[in-house]
Amino acid sequence: MGLISEVLLLPFAPVRGSAWAIRQVVQEAERIYYDPATIRAELGRLEEQLEAGEITEEEFDGLEDDLLDRLEIASRRSAGTGNGTTP
Template sequence: MIGTLLSLPVLPLKAVVALARVIADEADRQLYSPAAIRRELDELQRRRAAGELDEDAYRQAEQQVLNRALHRGK
């Protein structure tokens, strides 16, 4: 009973840490999902075709997206 009472002040902190983990896991899932990678690559291609990116900028951005996909979770 005393242990439970002593742990009460720490519960909000534990809840915040648990919520932060959930948010981080969801952010990682969205950032590294194959669908997200595909959308980013498609958007880069669209921007290059529209003249918003030159070839060098396109290649650099494409490489960053592909590197993220290859090094997922590391």
């Protein structure tokens, strides 16, 4: 039965391969997005922008809140599995 289903599903192989590739890209993007080191670096750049007068205090507060939320999610993800792969 396995051989027959593989032959019948062969025309869909490019779609299955594309779906796998998309899942891999999304997983890597999420890993980078929720990486605590990346978030801390972004917080540092944000503070530099504030000190340089490139952004206002209100903009800083909003962006900082977003980054701190991401950092909280990142710590929950890593605490839940040890590798940060699930929310």
